[in-house]
Amino acid sequence: MELKQGLLQISPLPESDLKSILKIADQIQLDKDIIFIDENKTNKYIYFLQKGICRIYYYKEHKEVILDFCFPGQIILPLNSYIHGTPTYEIVDTLTDCILYKISIQKLQELYKESLAIANWGRKLAELETLKIEERLMQHLFKTASERYHDLLQKAPLLLQHIKLGYIATYLGVSQVTLSRIRAEVK
């Protein structure tokens, strides 16, 4: 998905404001398996994913725990850096070759202080992010690992081609053995 379209899908923007944001966005191309947001660092950019798949993960006792997968059209926010300007604990890397746009957080903050439409766009961005994370929390509170697995498959059928099951298990919050059992259930 094109950046322009991705920005407008958050909320409508007058042409001039849209241009202001496009002006502070730079396209980058990354190969597979590149870490572009790293833990314990104050990240200077948010990203728009145009093409490819990324994953957001953390380390828990030296093991990777996957928090989310990202698909084209999504904006990737290193939350703590974006909101408080502090180091993040998440790591984001590419699962495939990717085309992204990086947008300077600092310059975006300046636009927030100048333009009403962009400030409201930023509000919408945060609101949609809230809904997304809440949805994910609800999945954990209300659904079984099996349901979460099937929901994920439906949401992202091509995921299995790009990520090994051991990682998907951490996303679902179960061991790999349990995921194997889930997969063996029906078929």
Add this chain to the structure above:
Amino acid sequence: MELKQGLLQISPLPESDLKSILKIADQIQLDKDIIFIDENKTNKYIYFLQKGICRIYYYKEHKEVILDFCFPGQIILPLNSYIHGTPTYEIVDTLTDCILYKISIQKLQELYKESLAIANWGRKLAELETLKIEERLMQHLFKTASERYHDLLQKAPLLLQHIKLGYIATYLGVSQVTLSRIRAEVK
């Protein structure tokens, strides 16, 4: 906590903008056990909790599952109504006598379209909400029920006086029996 202070704690506001928001806020007093945000309804207000304790919960197969507890100084957002103007699935009620302020979502949206400072205030509100929910999701992905219980006790030591353990168990995502076992662990 006073409404004025609560609003400013989200992000700074010029006096005139602060007044604009105060103007659309109405104080209400509610007795214990009153539902003031109900499921499947499009709520017209967000709330600021000045005094008392509330809880946010849902129904899962005819059983209450608690999503969050709210303490003075917090803003309570019926997410779907606030963000999309659609019905919410959460229910919010008072666990004690409460003093709240209700703020019209519609009027607030109008202020967002008029004032840059208020639009940025609304952005900050959403951003902080994102962090709060993410924190909660992380608790579920990274911590055991026992750790979550002790964290909750630390965060809200007076909670046990106001809510029965069966409900706290649903908040933690475990059965009441498991919670009893957790409580029996150390002591």
Add this chain to the structure above:
DNA sequence: GTAGTTTTTTAACATTTGTAAAAATAAGTT
């Protein structure tokens, strides 16, 4: 195609958690 590596599944067993019911405790009422 074969040898070597990685990933996934399976098996066996230990641990945790859930369910249902009973016992113990606490709270409320007359």
Add this chain to the structure above:
DNA sequence: AACTTATTTTTACAAATGTTAAAAAACTAC
């Protein structure tokens, strides 16, 4: 105080999940 009701803990057993290790399958590279 005695009775009733609500809440919490405990018990016994069943079901689900984790751990470790081994087997099977899939993937790489030569």
